[in-house]
Amino acid sequence: MNIQKVMVIGAGQMGSGIAQVCAQAGYEVKLNDREEKFFERGFQTISKNLSRNVEKGRMTEDDKQAVLNKISKSLSIDDANDVDLVIEAAVENMEIKQSIFKQLDAIAPAHAILATNTSSLPITEIAAATNRPEQVIGMHFMNPVPVMKLVEIIRGLATNDEVYAAIEEMTKKLSKVPVEVNDFPGFVANRVLMPMINEAIYTLYEGVATKEAIDDVMKMGMNHPMGPLQLADFIGLDTCLYIMEVLHEGFGDSKYRPCPLLRKYVKAGWLGKKTGRGFYIYE
Structure with a gap:
């Protein structure tokens, strides 16, 4: 399973951090939010984070620009129509997440993996809103995303091994450490x-x-x-x-x-x- 294009839903603190690390790892990233002002705020946060890395000598100005060029603006969930992976980082609310996943199921390509950054909600219940529960998985990043190494990877009841392996491999490409966790309230971290x-x-x-x-x-x-x-x-x-x-x-x-x-x-x-x-x- 080859992941190249990623959509991140939610340009807040977590979503912008996830978009940044994905772009830094070379993925094409669509950063999605409901309004332009939320996208702009998230994009500015990413730019500031990268500027700090330039100041500290961790990357050049050209490197920073290359990362920013990997991130495109999305104001419609319909933009999920050509991605390989969606990482949802919206508000921590089951009804909202199920609504998003139901829409994604209808829009995203048949091969696409649908991941959620939920910090506590059951992956199985979120997956039940889709017709592809075997392709739904939890990717719980830690805050602040660009700094923290851990990602809890949580299988739902139906998540298949191929999807788990693809997300585990991608997590390593993000220079993160994947830890497999079972689908219980709060997982391990929380x-x-x-x-x-x-x-x-x-x-x-x-x-x-x-x-x-x-x-x-x-x-x-x-x-x-x-x-x-x-x-x-x-x-x-x-x-x-x-x-x-x-x-x-x-x-x-x-x-x-x-x-x-x-x-x-x-x-x-x-x-x-x-x-x-x-x-x-x-x-």
């Missing part, structure tokens, strides 16, 4: 990470320590590069809450119950760094 973040929020909620103290304990005591509350702000508290709800519903276990303080912050619109305020205040 099943382990999010309850830790949620517990840190409970620790703050119950007055055990200040937010700074909680983060310092995990940074200096456990050698984490970033404290869990600061990390939650960077991920987005709405995303953290949504993943905890997926885990809670998927496993039916009270240990995954989202902390009331997390719910309160999300309802207040304090979503973290992207809104200027979460557990910390960002200028």
